[in-house]
Amino acid sequence: MWDTWEWNGIDWARAAKGGPTACHGTAMAYDSFRGVTVLYGGAWGSYQYSETWEWDGSAWTKRAVSGPGNRRNHALVYDSHRKVAVLFGGDPSANSGDTWEYNGTSWTQKSVTGPGGRFYHAMAYDSDRHVVVLFGGSSVSFTQYKNDTWEWDGTTWTLRATTGPTPRVYARMVYDTARKRMVLYGGSDETAKRTDSWEWNGSVWTQVGSNNPGYRSSGAGMVYDTARNQVVLVGGTVQTEWRNDTWVRNSPALIWFFGQPFSITRNVGQEATMAVSAFGSGTLQYRWRRNGSELTDGDGLTGTRSPTLRIASVRTTDAGTYDVRVFNECESVFSNSATLTVPINRDDSIRALRIAGGMITATADDRTRLDVLKGASAGKIDIGDAVQLLRTAVGL
The missing domain is CATH 2.60.40.10 (Immunoglobulins)
Structure with missing residues (x-):
């Protein structure tokens, strides 16, 4: 199939037939600045594509630009702050760990290090913190599942966490703009097919909820509907069965x-x-x-x-x-x-001094300041030194 469908919150409607060659393992992102959806790559059988297409709401247009090369099972998101689509990884002949950006005219490879090569990873854009968030995936023919969390700020990849959801592939992730957190669903790890939901607030992962759409592997699509504050999930495969069901997740009490x-x-x-x-x-x-x-x-x-x-x-x-x-x-x-x-104030330190038994002692709260002033031990100095401190405090 190479038809295009649109969801209005209630029903699906066919928007067009034709466009990009029928394929799987492709990736899409919505360019909110130019008002177009960008599609890159994918595969049919063993053949992989390197085409860039754009959907303007009425028709698909193939863009005559060179790009990241043939690949499938990569991730593509749109950075609305810098007005570029960001692509990472995928599955060409060797697992990719490259980062590319598309500004609507040309693709540019970023000369950076960061997450290792992987495919079937989850990626979404945090529009409040202006970072791309990447989670998990696998490298080397599904033998090294990952659960690391990385963030891309347009210049540098930063490893943010190595705990949270189990190492997995096929997970889907979107950014909930109403609640300001990533929502990740499902996937497969090395021991089980997962139907759990997780949220990333920029610091930690938290598992949430129990009701879910059931397991599905590759082919599922998940987006965040900003008009209705809903996560929308559709399709996917369960073993050899293709699904066409649609699920929505409403944001809880805000x-x-x-x-x-x-x-x-x-x-x-x-x-x-x-x-x-x-x-x-x-x-x-x-x-x-x-x-x-x-x-x-x-x-x-x-x-x-x-x-x-x-x-x-x-x-x-x-x-x-x-x-x-x-x-x-x-x-x-x-x-x-x-x-x-709380600035260190010399006058406050002097006023806090107390005379006791021939020694001048600072209260516990003032010992840090006293140490700074005179290098005192345990907040005590002799009277001769105190006189000099007092002279200094009043400018004598």
Whole structure:
């Protein structure tokens, strides 16, 4: 078959017959800037193609451009920030580990290192963080299944994770723009046919949900419908049976941020607050963190379970990076990070000194500053040195 079909959220309708040669193992991506769908490569039997085609909603046009060469089972996504289609990997005579970009006029190979050669990998574009995310696949005739997660920012491939879904091929992945996370479904690993769903938030993978379309190997198509906030999956094969069923996955209850915490600078002893504004269904709960560790109320710290975090009297140990996890019964999301900077102030250090038993001692919170000022041991210096510090503090 070489016909083209379109989905309106309810029904499929044939849009055209003819166009690219009937093939399998091809890849497509939608160029939102030019309003065309780009198709590259594929195979029929043992013959592999190196053709670039574009669909404008009415007709297919073959583009007379040279490109990445014959291949199948590669991945192609569109980077809307840089306005290029990004292709990685595939299955020519030797497994490919090359990166190519297409700007609508020509293909350009990027001279970079990154994920090793592979095919049947999953790839999608994160339009909020402006990175291409790649997961899994296999190299060398299905003998080395992978579960590494890589990100491409247009310049460099970065390995982001080696844990999460099991090493697998045939997985499908799209970016949920409403919930700002990758959604990965199914595939096959070395021990089983998988029907699990996973989500990638840019930091960690989380397994989600239990209802699923059932297993299918190659040939399935999965996209994200931004008009209806749905993941749409169609077709695929189960052993020798070709499927034509269509499944949709609605985004669960959303949590939206309309106010993020922002970075601040506070001196020792001043009050500091950070706040977030969020909206979502049900009851929202909050968990503030500093440097990735969850906080609890106490010792001048309040609001760790509320939208507003308050530090009554800032200490040097309060400096760091803060964020908050907001969650309900269906979803958990993190705010942007914000930094609390606490500068070392010589006058504050001097005012905090106390005389005891012929020695001048700083409180525990001020020892770091005292060490910086005088190299003191355990926060103590003799009175003679303290006099010099006091002279320095008042400019004498």
